[in-house]
Amino acid sequence: MRLFSATIATETNTFSPLPTSMDAYRETVFLRPGEHPADTALMCTAPLFVARQRAQAEGFTLIEGSCFAASPAGTTNRADYETIRDEILGQLAAALPLDGVLLGLHGAMVAHGYDDVEGDVVSRVRALVGPGCVIGVELDPHCHLTLQRISGADITVLYKEFPHTDVVDRAEDLLRLVLATIRKQIRPVQALYDCRQIGSYPTTLPLMRAFVDRMMALEGKDGVLSISIGHCFPYADVPEMGGRILVITDGDKAQADRLATAIGEEFVAMRGRTAPDYLDVEAGITAALAFNGHPVVLADPADNAGGGAPSDNTTILRALIARGAENAALGPIWDPIAVRLCFDAGLGARFPLRFGGKIGPASGTPVDATVEVIGLRRDCWQSFGPTQSPVGDCAAIRIDGVDVVLISNRTQALGLELFRNVGIEPTEKKLLVVKSTNHFMAAFGPIAAQVLYLDTDGPIPRDYRKIPYRKLQRPIWPLDRDTTPGLIL
Ligand SMILES: [Zn+2]
Numbered sequence: 001m002r003l004f005s006a007t008i009a010t011e012t013n014t015f016s017p018l019p020t021s022m023d024a025y026r027e028t029v030f031l032r033p034g035e036h037p038a039d040t041a042l043m044c045t046a047p048l049f050v051a052r053q054r055a056q057a058e059g060f061t062l063i064e065g066s067c068f069a070a071s072p073a074g075t076t077n078r079a080d081y082e083t084i085r086d087e088i089l090g091q092l093a094a095a096l097p098l099d100g101v102l103l104g105l106h107g108a109m110v111a112h113g114y115d116d117v118e119g120d121v122v123s124r125v126r127a128l129v130g131p132g133c134v135i136g137v138e139l140d141p142h143c144h145l146t147l148q149r150i151s152g153a154d155i156t157v158l159y160k161e162f163p164h165t166d167v168v169d170r171a172e173d174l175l176r177l178v179l180a181t182i183r184k185q186i187r188p189v190q191a192l193y194d195c196r197q198i199g200s201y202p203t204t205l206p207l208m209r210a211f212v213d214r215m216m217a218l219e220g221k222d223g224v225l226s227i228s229i230g231h232c233f234p235y236a237d238v239p240e241m242g243g244r245i246l247v248i249t250d251g252d253k254a255q256a257d258r259l260a261t262a263i264g265e266e267f268v269a270m271r272g273r274t275a276p277d278y279l280d281v282e283a284g285i286t287a288a289l290a291f292n293g294h295p296v297v298l299a300d301p302a303d304n305a306g307g308g309a310p311s312d313n314t315t316i317l318r319a320l321i322a323r324g325a326e327n328a329a330l331g332p333i334w335d336p337i338a339v340r341l342c343f344d345a346g347l348g349a350r351f352p353l354r355f356g357g358k359i360g361p362a363s364g365t366p367v368d369a370t371v372e373v374i375g376l377r378r379d380c381w382q383s384f385g386p387t388q389s390p391v392g393d394c395a396a397i398r399i400d401g402v403d404v405v406l407i408s409n410r411t412q413a414l415g416l417e418l419f420r421n422v423g424i425e426p427t428e429k430k431l432l433v434v435k436s437t438n439h440f441m442a443a444f445g446p447i448a449a450q451v452l453y454l455d456t457d458g459p460i461p462r463d464y465r466k467i468p469y470r471k472l473q474r475p476i477w478p479l480d481r482d483t484t485p486g487l488i489l
Contacts, residue, residue, distance in 0.1 A: 001059065001060035001061070001099045001100075001182060002060065002061050002063065002095070002097065002098050002099055002100075003051055003055075003060050003061070003062050003063070003098065003099060003100040003101070003102060003178075004062075004063045004064075004065055004091070004092055004095045004098050004100075004101050004102070005047050005048035005051050005062060005063075005064060005065060005101070005102040005103070005104065006048070006064075006065030006066055006067060006088045006091065006092070006103065006104070007029070007044045007045045007047075007048065007065075007066075007067035007068060007069055007103070007104035007105070008068050008069075008084055008085060008088060008103075008105060008109070008117075008121060009029075009043070009044035009068070009069040009070075009104065009105050009106035009109065010024070010025075010069060010070040010071070010072060010073070010076060010106055010109050011072035011106050011108045011109070011140065011142060011233060011306070011307070011308065012072070012073070012074065012075055012076065012108055012109050012110035012111075012117075012236055012308065013072060013073065013074060013235040013236065013307060013308020013309070013460065014074065014075055014110055014235070014236045014237045014238070015074075015235055015237070015308075015459070015467065015468070016072075016073050016074035016235070016308040016309070016310075016459070017074065017310065017359055017360035017459075018073040018074045018308070018310060018359065018410075019073070019074045019075065019076075019077060020070050020073045020074055020075065020076040020077065020080075021076070021077045021080050022077070022080040022083070022084070024070035024071060024073060024076075025068045025069065025070045025080075025084065027070070027071070027390070027392075027409055028069050028070050028071050028390065028409075029042045029043075029044075029045065029067055029068060029069035029070075030067075030068055031045070031066060031067040031068075032066050033063075033064040033065060033066060033091065034064060036048055036049065036052070036064065036067060038052075040386065040387060040388050041167060041168050041171070041386065041387050042067070042069065042387060042388065042389075043069065043164075043167055043384075043387050043389070044067075044069050044104040044105060044106055044138070044140070044167075045067045045069070045104050046104055046138060046167045046168050046170070046171035046387075047102035047103065047104040047136070047138050047171045047174055047175065048062075048064060048065075048067060048102065048104060049168070049171065050168060050171040050172050050174075050175050051102055051175055052064070054175060058175075058179060060099070060100075060179070063091075063095040063098075065088050065091040065092065065095075066084070066087055066088055066091065067104070068084045068088075069106070071305060071306075071409075071410050071411055072305065072306055072307060072308040073308050073410070074308065075110050075111060075112055076109065076110070076111040076112070076117075077111070077112065078111055078112035078113050078114070080111075081111035081112075081114065081117065082111075085120070085121060085124070088121075089124055089125070089128060092125060092128055092129070093128055096128070096129065097133075098129055098133050099133060099134065099182045100133060100134040100135075100136065100178045100179070100181075100182050101125055101129060101133060101134070101135045101136065102136050102137075102138075102171075102174065102175065102178060103121065103122070103125070103135070103136070103137045103138070103153075104138050104171070105118045105121065105137055105138070105139055106118075106139065106140050106142075106143065107139035107140050107142070107143020107144060107145070107149075107158075107233075108140070108142055108143045108144055108233035108236055110236060110238060115238040115239065115471070116144065116146045116148055116149065116238065116240070118137070118139070118143075118144075118146070118149045119146050119148030119149040119152065120148075121149075122135065122137065122148070122149045122152035122153050123148060123152050125152075126152050126153075134154045134155070134178050134181045134182050135152070135153040135154050135155075136153065136154065136155045136156075136157070136174045136175070136177065136178035137149070137153045137155070137156045137157070137174075138156075138157050138158075138159075138167075138170055138171050138174050139156060139157070139158050139159075139228075139230075140158065140159055140164065141158045141159055141160070141162060141164075141201075141228070141229060141230055141231040142162075142231055142232065142233040143158065143230055143232075143233060144230075144232070144233065144236065144238055144240050144241050144242075145192060145228075145230040145240070145244040145246060146240045147192070147240070147488060147489060150190060150192055150246065150489060151190075151489060154178075154181060154188055155174060155177045155178060155181065155188050155225075155226065155248060156190075156228065156246060156248075157170050157171075157173050157174040157177070157226055157228060158170070158228035158229065158230060158246070160203070160212050160215070160216065160228075160229070161203050161212070162201060162202050162203045162204075162208075162231065162438055162439075163202075163203075163204070163384075163385070163438055163439040163440070163441050163442040164384075164385070164439065165384075165385035165386075165442050166385075167385065167386070167387060168385075168386050168387075173226065177225055177226060177248075186225060186250045186251075187250060187251040188225055188226075188248045188249075188250065189248065189249055189250075189251060189252065189253045189256055190246060190247070190248050190256060190489060191246070191247045191249075191253070191256035191257045191259070191260035191261075191487060191489060192244055192245070192246050192260065192487065192488050192489035193244060193245040193246075193247075193260040193261055193263070193264030193485070193486065193487050193488070194242065194244050194264075194485060194486060194487075194488045195242065195243040195244060195245065195264050195267050195268050195485050196242060196243075196268075196475065196476050196477060196483035196484065196485045197232075197242060197243045197267075197268060197271055197476060197477040197478075197483070197485075198232055198234050198241070198242060198243070198464045198476060198477065198478065198479070199231065199232070199243060199271065199272075199274055199275065200231070200234075200274065200275040200437070200438075200462070201229070201231045201274045201275070202274070202275070202276065202437075202438040202441070204438060204441045204445060205274065205275075205276060207270060207273055207274055208270075208274050211229075211266070211267075211270070212229070215227045215229065215263065218259070223249050223250040223251070223252055223255060224247070224248075224249055224250075224255075224259065225248045225249060225250055226246075226247070226248040227245070227246070227247050227248075227259070227263065228245070228246040228247075229243075229245060229263075229267065230243055230244040230245065230246065231243060232244075233307075234460075234464050234467065235307055235308055235460050235467065237467075237468075237469050237470055237471045237472055238471055238472070239471050239472060239473045240473065241469075241472055242472075242473075242476055243267060244264075244488075245260050245263045245264040245267060246260070247259045247260040247263065257487055260487060261486075261487060264485060264487075265485070268485050271477055271478075272478070275462070276453045277453065278301075278453050278454060278455035278462055279452055279453070279454055279455070280454070280455060281315060281316055281319045281454055281456055282319065284298055284452050284454040285298070285316075285319055285320065285323055285325070285431075287452060288430075288431050288450070288452060289323070289325070289430075289431070291449065291450050293449035293450065294327075294428075294429065294430045294431075294449055295426060295427065295428075295429045295430060295431065295432040295447065295448060295449060296430065296431055296432070296448070296449060296450045296451075296452065297432045297433075297434060297440070297444050297445075297447075297448040297450070297451045297452070298316070298431060298432070298433045298434070298452050298453075298454055299433075299434055299435075299436055299437070299438070299440060299451065299452070299453045299454065300313070300316055300433060300434065300435045300436070300454055300456060300458065301436065301437035301438070301453060301454075301455075301458075301460070301462060302454075302455060302456045302457070302458030302459065302460050302461055302462060303362075303435050303456065303458035303459065303460070304412050304435055304436050304437045304458075304460060305332075305334065305410050305411050305412045305435065306411070306412035306436060306437060306439060307437060307460045308460065309362075309435075309458060309459045309460050310334060310358075310359035310360065310362075310363055310410070310459065311332060311333065311334040311410055311411075311412065311435050312333055312334050312335055312356045312357060312358055312359055312363045313356070313357070313362065313363050313364050313435075313456060313457070313458040313459070314333075314356040314357045314363070314364040314365065314366065314367050315364050315456045315457055315458070316330065316433050316454065316456060317330055317333070317356065317367060317402065317404065317433075318364070318367065320402050320431070320433070321367075321369075321399055321400060321402055324400065324401065325401055325402055325430075325431055326401035326430065327401060327428075327429055327430040327431070328401055328402045328403070328429060328430060328431035328432070328433070329402070329403040329404070329405070329419060329424050329426065329429045329431070329432055329433070330402065330403070330404050330405070330432075330433035330434075331404065331405030331407070331413055331418050331419060331433070331434065331435070332391070332394075332405050332406070332407040332411070332412075332413060332418060332435060333355065333356045333404055333405070333406050333407070333435075334406075334407055334408075334410040334411075335355045335356055335358065335406050335407075335408075336392070336393075336408035338353060338354070338355035338356075338395070338406050339392075339393050339394065339395045339406045339407065339408045340393075340408075341353060342371075342373045342376060342395035342397060342406065343376055343393065343395065345373055346373065346376075347373055347374075347375070347376050348372070348373060348374075349372070349373045350370060350371070350372045350373075351370065351371065351373075352368065352369070352370050352371075353368075353369060353370075353371045353397065354366045354367070354368050355367055355371075355397075355404075355406060360459065362457065362458055362459035363459070364457065367399075369399045370399075371397035371398065371399055371404075372397065372398040373395060373396070373397055374396045374397065374398050374403065374422070374423060374424075375394070375395065375396030375421075375422030375423035375424065376394070376395050376396075376422065377393070377394050377421050377422055378393045379392065379393065380392065380393070380394045380407075380417070380418075380421040380422075381417065381421075382411075382413075382414050382415035382416075382417040382418045382421075383414070383415040383417060383443070384414040384415060384439065384442060384443075385442055389411055389414055389415075390409050390411070391407045391408075391409050391411055391417075391418065391421070392407055392408035392409030393407075393408045393409075394406065394407050394408070394418075394421055394422050395422065396419075396422035396423060396424055403424050403429075405418055405419060405422055405424065412434075412435055412436040412437075412439060412440070413434035413435055413436045413439075413440045413444070414436070414439055414440065414442070414443065415443045416443050416444070416447070419432075426444070426447060427447050432444065432448075464478060464479065465478060465479055
């Protein structure tokens, strides 16, 4: 038995002022066959990682393809997308004949000329391998579950957790289902329900937690092979953006249709009740300062690099400085030039620095301050569940009672290492501001005395009605009141 695996992944915010090119992939995940680390999955590379570990025991040969992933940002340059796609397709063609293909994709990638990159990849893979080969795809739930990609693959499995701590577990599910299909132990059939809604669904909140737990309890019995909840990725102007439910059963299309409809109707009924409450900046800081206990973790989702934001908005930082906050820390602010200047100034230096507020109007204005360099470290990493994410060279600076972590490799706050790498102990801080929507909860939730979510003037607003969509299929909630959810596959 012969399996091939590769990754091509990013989450594209089509409104982001940051174009994505080959360099963005080089900075994040850029691995040729055989170069994948043995001991850790790099988010979307989980299918290859799991297949490599299980190949011998399961009795198959794994042919490794390239793995390319970039941090979320704007639309990928067309020539660069076609170059990395065609490299993988060339490896695939050379690996034929194949019994199975495992693709570690993200699911919300857009390149110039390609609104549905994953649909393009899956269709081209199918054209090469033929109808008899089993194609399995792992996606992030912040994806667009388009008809082209779902109908082109045999099995698609999404992460269930947000924060995405189950990337490796779901890759195990995918491999198990692909192997069982190749061995003719199961015959997967799919149903796809379009909920016609945009929303945010952290599984750290009770309603969504219970929903996901019930879905997982349904899997693996009575012919139900897999249930995936597509949350959607709101910051993409593509026609098929929106929440969708995918159900895969063993040979029973009517059962898949019934279950996808029932789950979809339940998801629709949860509209407006799945996201946390958001406080404005002043109210959030006031509540955090008044709270008896530490650290109070304040999230800044509107400037989350994980959603394609630059992560250099200065609104909360300015408010902390203006309020004279003591024992506070904020991170990350992406500003490679400021990091370079801090390295040039040296550890312990006090010098005037302009930082943040650079990339676009929604970044706010830069901060000018006399800063003390309190931490410097090259080539940093932070962990996210069982995976690792590079942060690049980092500097910590102090402005009065506020410490700020400056990074050179744009990413959101995921692990406590973001602060510890540069000498800041997050558990000792009174206030801890993290630029992240909800992934921070995996590491910062357990140490937080309290968690508050703020809404700022950052580039990815929490109110989806503020997003200037043009291509998106309408009607869709909450932009439109009357919608018509239903089965589309
Ligand atoms: Zn996601």
